[in-house]
Amino acid sequence: APSYIPVSENWSTLVFNVSCAEAVPSNLVYLLPTRDVNCGNKYVRDYAKHIAGGLSTDTEKAVKIFEFLVNGDANGKFVYTYYNEIYPGILEQSWNTIFMPSHFLVRRQGVCNDFAELFAAMCRTHGMDVKRKSGDDSTGAGHQWNLIYLDGAWKRVDATWANSNPTIYKTFAELYPEFDATEFTTEHENKYTSNATEEY
Secondary structure (H helix, E strand, O other): OOOOOOOOOOOOOOOOOOOOOOEEEEEEEHOOOOOOOOOOOOOHHHHHHHHOOOOOOOHHHHHHHHHHOOOOOOOEEEEEEHHHHHHOOOOOOOOOOOOOOOHHHHEEOOOEEEEEEHHHHHHOOOOEEEEEEEEOOOOOEEEEEEEEEEOOOEEOOOHHHHHHHHHHHHHOEEEEEOOHHHHHHHHOOOOOOEEEEEOO
């Protein structure tokens, strides 16, 4: 039997999967909404346009979206929070793929996959190719970050760690000269090697 999670008043949860009956050009597959990246959501799309709509280049837009996840805006800051702390007694999991980007954008509380999924959804609104990369370390703890295709190369971005370390946030995104490639490789690709995935 399916299990149900109670939803607070004035909140709703919609889970969906995308099944494409028509052929989608392979160079545009990354723009399709998925269960974890609901880039087709009107609120997410409108917010992404509000944040980065006036900028010209994809790099400028990606930087603006990244900095939004680090600093927040007049509607509040994003805070790394385990799910069982957000809904004590309701959600037993401390993390999982429970929220979608639209939920995280409103609630502003979540874990690493929420930061990575919202970054992906907002960048896809602007037509950018963004993946989510994840894995588990030797203790079983997992982490998720992004790869974004800019200027002919995949660039690494971790909005979660940047949000938690705002004074050195530029070291966590290959969008800035301050990006620390050696440290990022050591603390990401070389650390989260078990169950490693790279997906849209």
